[in-house]
Amino acid sequence: MNKKTNEDRKAIVELENVKKIYKLGNVDVYAIKGISLKIYDGEFLAIVGKSGSGKSTCLNLIGCLDKPTSGRIKVLGKDISQFSENEIAKIRGKTIGFVFQMFNLIPTLNTIENIMLPMIFQGVKKEERMKKVKEIIKLVGLENRMLHKPNELSGGERQRVAIARALVNEPKIILADEPTGNLDSKSGKVIIDLLIKINKERGTTLVVVTHDIELASLAERIIKLEDGRIVEEKIRR
Amino acid sequence: MISEYIKIVFINLKNRKLRSALTIIGIFIGIAAVVSLISISEGMNIAIKEQFEKMGADKIIIMPGGGEGMFFTFGLAPKPLTKEEVNKVASIQGVDIASGVLYRVTKVSFNNKAKNTYVIGISKETIDVVKTMQQYELEKGRDFSSNRFEAIVGHDFAYEIFDREIKLGDEIRINEYNFKVVGILKKIGTRSDDMSVIISLDNAEKIFNTRDEVSMIVAKVKEDIDVERVASEIREKLRKFRNEKKGEESFQVQTSQQLLYRIQQVLGMFQILLIGIAAISLIVGGVGIMNTQYTSVLERTREIGIMKAIGASNIDIMIIFLIEAGAIGLLGGFIGCILGIGIAKTIEIYASSSGFAMLKAYTSPVLIIFSLLFSFFVGAISGFAPALRAARMQPAEALRYE
Numbered sequence: 001m002n003k004k005t006n007e008d009r010k011a012i013v014e015l016e017n018v019k020k021i022y023k024l025g026n027v028d029v030y031a032i033k034g035i036s037l038k039i040y041d042g043e044f045l046a047i048v049g050k051s052g053s054g055k056s057t058c059l060n061l062i063g064c065l066d067k068p069t070s071g072r073i074k075v076l077g078k079d080i081s082q083f084s085e086n087e088i089a090k091i092r093g094k095t096i097g098f099v100f101q102m103f104n105l106i107p108t109l110n111t112i113e114n115i116m117l118p119m120i121f122q123g124v125k126k127e128e129r130m131k132k133v134k135e136i137i138k139l140v141g142l143e144n145r146m147l148h149k150p151n152e153l154s155g156g157e158r159q160r161v162a163i164a165r166a167l168v169n170e171p172k173i174i175l176a177d178e179p180t181g182n183l184d185s186k187s188g189k190v191i192i193d194l195l196i197k198i199n200k201e202r203g204t205t206l207v208v209v210t211h212d213i214e215l216a217s218l219a220e221r222i223i224k225l226e227d228g229r230i231v232e233e234k235i236r237r
Numbered sequence: 238m239i240s241e242y243i244k245i246v247f248i249n250l251k252n253r254k255l256r257s258a259l260t261i262i263g264i265f266i267g268i269a270a271v272v273s274l275i276s277i278s279e280g281m282n283i284a285i286k287e288q289f290e291k292m293g294a295d296k297i298i299i300m301p302g303g304g305e306g307m308f309f310t311f312g313l314a315p316k317p318l319t320k321e322e323v324n325k326v327a328s329i330q331g332v333d334i335a336s337g338v339l340y341r342v343t344k345v346s347f348n349n350k351a352k353n354t355y356v357i358g359i360s361k362e363t364i365d366v367v368k369t370m371q372q373y374e375l376e377k378g379r380d381f382s383s384n385r386f387e388a389i390v391g392h393d394f395a396y397e398i399f400d401r402e403i404k405l406g407d408e409i410r411i412n413e414y415n416f417k418v419v420g421i422l423k424k425i426g427t428r429s430d431d432m433s434v435i436i437s438l439d440n441a442e443k444i445f446n447t448r449d450e451v452s453m454i455v456a457k458v459k460e461d462i463d464v465e466r467v468a469s470e471i472r473e474k475l476r477k478f479r480n481e482k483k484g485e486e487s488f489q490v491q492t493s494q495q496l497l498y499r500i501q502q503v504l505g506m507f508q509i510l511l512i513g514i515a516a517i518s519l520i521v522g523g524v525g526i527m528n529t530q531y532t533s534v535l536e537r538t539r540e541i542g543i544m545k546a547i548g549a550s551n552i553d554i555m556i557i558f559l560i561e562a563g564a565i566g567l568l569g570g571f572i573g574c575i576l577g578i579g580i581a582k583t584i585e586i587y588a589s590s591s592g593f594a595m596l597k598a599y600t601s602p603v604l605i606i607f608s609l610l611f612s613f614f615v616g617a618i619s620g621f622a623p624a625l626r627a628a629r630m631q632p633a634e635a636l637r638y639e
Binding site: 063065066085089090092093098105120123165166169 | 242249252546548552553631632636
């Protein structure tokens with residue numbers, strides 16, 4: 001039944017027989033051995049698997065951070081291999097929002113500046129940026145941490161800054177790579193709730209790569225990767 | 238958006254203060270050297286030009302010694318000019334007055350103290366010509382009369398050398414002869430002029446024990462006569478008289494225009510040399526910026542990955558790193574300009590306190606603008622390769638960088 005719902009939805013990102021081979025010295029490492037996958041508008045997808053199974057590589061490919069060795073990736077129906085690097089940068093900036101395990105904030109910038117950065121790259125005007133930042137900061141509950149640098153924030157707070165940064169350009173899809181991996185369970189819970197809230201209330205597609213069974217179990221669809229291939233797909237009611 | 242990038246750049250530079258400062262030093266030393274030295278040489282150029290303008294274009298100087306210019310005659314003992322040659326020059330059509338000047342460094346004593354200085358013998362007729370040429374002006378007293386042992390002394394010689402200031406009517410002793418000081422000159426600004434003692438040519442011959450010899454010939458050309466033409470006529474006549482071939486003269490005839498041209502030529506060469514040295518130091522500074530920027534790109538690999546992940550294009554990254562390198566250059570240039578002006582002014586003050594009032598520093602706005610632009614471009618060009626490396630990083634790889 002759920003599957004039917006997904007078929008009614010539009011696919012945001014499509015992977016068609018995508019392979020990724022890394023060169024490690026003279027050795028070819030087959031990170032992804034052929035994955036076909038559609039990610040639908042508004043869904044919450046979890047990608048699980050052991051470390052080395054290729055899930056982070058898969059997420060990088062979905063997020064256009066990496067290019068496939070072969071196969072095709074479509075974002076909003078368009079084949080990205082046809083795009084220039086600058087056009088792909090534009091897609092990353094406008095359509096996709098990233099949340100990383102290591103937070104990946106710019107250490108020299110404060111909360112507001114970190115959140116604003118994606119808008120600066122998209123050429124958003126200053127008044128517009130301020131308006132947006134205020135709205136987003138309220139959403140993630142960091143009103144009293146606006147001028148703090150990342151090293152003055154707790155892990156949970158840092159991840160909330162990262163989520164705010166991912167959301168600020170109103171992307172179609174948020175890609176989160178082990179978003180709770182570096183957090184204690186309490187802060188992890190806050191982050192999970194926040195991500196789900198964004199998925200439910202704003203309809204932003206959410207793709208999470210995780211070890212966290214609890215987090216994965218909340219997803220509508222779970223994909224299990226093993227050795228660079230999808231070995232299992234579960235749809236939760 | 239550039240203003241936002243500039244903000245990011247300054248946050249980055251502030252975050253590695255020491256390294257930024259060290260890199261900036263590499264630039265500002267070169268710029269400071271250029272600005273100070275060119276300011277001084279420009280100032281000198283202007284002062285010399287003024288001096289020559291005051292001196293007037295109608296004077297011709299004939300000096301012993303051959304060679305291409307007055308700067309290459311050191312160490313030679315050239316055949317001296319003679320009184321007969323003075324008369325030859327005076328007889329040339331277009332020459333108003335021509336006279337010999339005889340000078341030697343000799344011991345002059347006053348108040349039981351002796352001092353070596355220039356003693357200059359000038360004939361009564363040419364005293365006005367020499368006075369305008371050298372810009373001698375009487376502060377007090379009068380010119381000497383040729384038949385008496387009378388002297389005019391320079392400002393510093395009168396007021397600074399001896400325990401007691403020389404007053405009009407005092408006697409000074411030059412080589413066993415007593416001279417009465419009848420005039421004191423105003424300060425001129427060059428030590429050798431302010432230290433000199435001027436007496437009549439006849440007296441000079443007496444005390445130096447010479448009869449026929451002069452140190453140089455000074456001639457003034459009549460009004461509305463072409464100075465260069467007269468100069469070449471003098472050259473020809475003396476050459477014939479000395480029986481010398483063209484190009485092998487044992488004397489030089491120089492107009493004030495030629496002299497000015499020669500000096501400016503030397504100054505110009507000096508400036509080119511300075512610019513060369515500065516260029517080398519700026520290349521070194523540029524390599525310093527390149528090095529810093531490569532390190533910075535490497536250190537911030539992960540940051541570059543993050544920026545790309547959140548939507549920065551290659552061009553955005555390129556611009557950020559170029560602005561950063563340019564800013565280092567520009568900051569270095571700015572500090573260098575301030576320092577350079579400071580050094581030039583210090584040299585000016587020091588020079589004027591030791592008798593070279595003529596040495597003025599002149600920093601033109603063009604020099605400042607050029608230095609700033611140049612330092613910015615040195616930075617940006619040196620930063621280009623590192624910026625390109627940063628821009629071309631693959632985001633996924635950059636993000637994996639530890």
